[in-house]
Amino acid sequence: MNHLISTASLSVEEIKKILSQARSFLEGEQWKPTEQQFIANLFFEPSTRTKSSFEVAERKLGLEVIPFDAGSSSVLKGETLYDTVRTLESIGVNAVVIRHDKDQYFDELIGRVGIPVINAGDGCGHHPTQSLLDLLTIQQEYGDFKGLKVAIIGDVRHSRVARSNADALTRLGAKVVFSGPKEWFDEEFLENGGYEDVDTAIETSDVVMLLRIQHERHDGSDTGVSENYHQQFGLTIEREKKMKPGSIIMHPAPVNRNVEIADELVECSRSRIFTQMKNGVFVRMAVIKRALDKQGGMQSVNTHQKWTIAN
Amino acid sequence: MNHLISTASLSVEEIKKILSQARSFLEGEQWKPTEQQFIANLFFEPSTRTKSSFEVAERKLGLEVIPFDAGSSSVLKGETLYDTVRTLESIGVNAVVIRHDKDQYFDELIGRVGIPVINAGDGCGHHPTQSLLDLLTIQQEYGDFKGLKVAIIGDVRHSRVARSNADALTRLGAKVVFSGPKEWFDEEFLENGGYEDVDTAIETSDVVMLLRIQHERHDGSDTGVSENYHQQFGLTIEREKKMKPGSIIMHPAPVNRNVEIADELVECSRSRIFTQMKNGVFVRMAVIKRALDKQGGMQSVNTHQKWTIAN
């Protein structure tokens, strides 16, 4: 069963294969299952970007997307996530995409349900498709990961992305450093990269990856930190000027403008922020194809065939 | 106009015809309207299973499903249900599926709107597609209803399913008995079946149909009942051992595990709980086809035709 739970659970080979498939989709490859297939997006946390991105990816693959509103679901009647997924499986849904605020929510599903689970974010844990789209964006830029220096700056403690990316980038041959408020830095990150002051990190890296301050995950105690955040740790106009030639800026979005990054830089020539969003659709197509393609009875019947009215 | 309001409004012949059509769909029959058709699911109460099941059924029939969010609809502006349905009719919707917390909500629609109404549950009243999927599940098991004994156990007072099923099963030739807390038993059920103590009911029936305790419909006064419910009236591991050979367990779900039924029994070999869910899709396809097929201009053009990319 080709679940996608975390990038840590993917070998370097698997990561490269997914990126390669995503690039093919980006270049116009078409793939649709030979029979009508159903998918459901179970988002128990708010999200525009990730949910819409999955939705577009699913429609591009010709899938039927079954709406699921967590707010009006039987989960309100106390139903477990396992029973919800088994229900969807029973009515013919072929795969589920899940975002949940509980860390490792998937532990109650893997090995027990008969359809693939694609993790769209669990608590402060993993967010593999975000990680994969980041990797695709870097790969588009540099071709290879070996020898690259990537700075991950900001709210690393609450970031799903930081964990996934640090792990994958290290295995792919890049060097990762963390920066931002030191009290948000976690010992557990040390295995994938050390801490560096923000000016050094920004001036010496090929990729400056900014993280969103997750106000909604912080309790009130550290709001003092964010007030001066932009000057202390943000990508200001001054810091951008000292970046390495050709280096790029990334951010998972939504951006807090003038906090993590100066408003004027969001769409500057170094920025790959909207490119990341675009890449997300193609990475998700690759991940969904990987999940459905192993279920048998499906083949890539129309590779490189143009989308026509008849579809 | 082929509305579906209640099983009581269906003759035995009509019930059998719907079950037969559902079995055909289950075996792979394909039917799609010859022109683009629109349907809307108006759910004024939360539901995963019923709504998703209708949604899958509608997509399998190639219908365009127009999203309807009761929470953000003009009903908030004080619009009547009649005006809402007439609006949908005016913009080209060909049929509506409605779940509403008001008993007999459909009285303000029938004879006044020009499109078929499919009842997906009204208050504590009817829930005909649940009833039909239960009948299909029993028919799959036993072929015929004559001579079967069916025990309906639990919260009969608040159950739409109990009413619909008792009525239909009796007319189809089965014997129905009720069990569970006696204070939940209602005199009005007597015409379709007597009351039996729970141990006798479970040990002597071919079908043990458990009902969900509808916590959300009980006021606080009888919560004492549910605390010891599992031991007193639930399908415990001990009671299951005394069931007749070959007899089956059913439950409309969502299940309160270890209340109506022991956790371990939900997916045991006697259980048809997930089979019921699967059957629901095909019963709903049959009911929707019945509603749309009479509107003229539509025929079963592609019976048994394989689903292809071109669709």
Added chain:
Amino acid sequence: MNHLISTASLSVEEIKKILSQARSFLEGEQWKPTEQQFIANLFFEPSTRTKSSFEVAERKLGLEVIPFDAGSSSVLKGETLYDTVRTLESIGVNAVVIRHDKDQYFDELIGRVGIPVINAGDGCGHHPTQSLLDLLTIQQEYGDFKGLKVAIIGDVRHSRVARSNADALTRLGAKVVFSGPKEWFDEEFLENGGYEDVDTAIETSDVVMLLRIQHERHDGSDTGVSENYHQQFGLTIEREKKMKPGSIIMHPAPVNRNVEIADELVECSRSRIFTQMKNGVFVRMAVIKRALDKQGGMQSVNTHQKWTIAN
């Protein structure tokens, strides 16, 4: 870029062209883009009718409609409307339909985003598709606007429709008068029509256009007005009897029955209320085609082609 922001921004020629295209769609013309196209409906205010009407229009054009739930979107995380729309653009959405409670919300979008914006209502400002469907309904009835007298009666101060309609009708050659509670009448309307007492307006107009009392936009201070509203300013059964022969009744709906109009008159022979709703779908198809058709790579490939299973 063929945005649709207001009727004021449309020339008389453009209005006539949209109405003409809408009539063609009403008569059965088919148009679909040659490639898969995506659209999203961003409704930040509740609406059944407008949202569903757009949805049906979009499906009739064969578009993929990406669901967008304002209540669970990243707007909750403080994202700007600009960033939301740019995100949708980045993931491949080809056009957006927006309803927002903020007047002129589109000022932060026009000239900055790369996809067309269709305004489905901004605050108390504009609502061009409602206006266009009203125009289509009048045109169907009278062929031409020249010499017609149109009375707009009711809550003109809070009405998006009043502003749009008065402007467009005047330019098309009709005479507009306003009526209703004088304290709701606004000096700024004077350029497009004077104030007339309600009995004169109703008795002498070809089109009696009633407006909805927007309870949700009034503060408590003027509820006294609405209590006697029906007798003082509503279309009572008595007033309808004095209407000109052949004159028609319009209302944007949802109707407050027995406030703006007597319950019995909502579906009387003069009423075009449900016709307006029907027309709304075809006007929206025309507006969306206009938005997408200019983006290049798309042509009307299947004009007048019958909808077939293969689509």
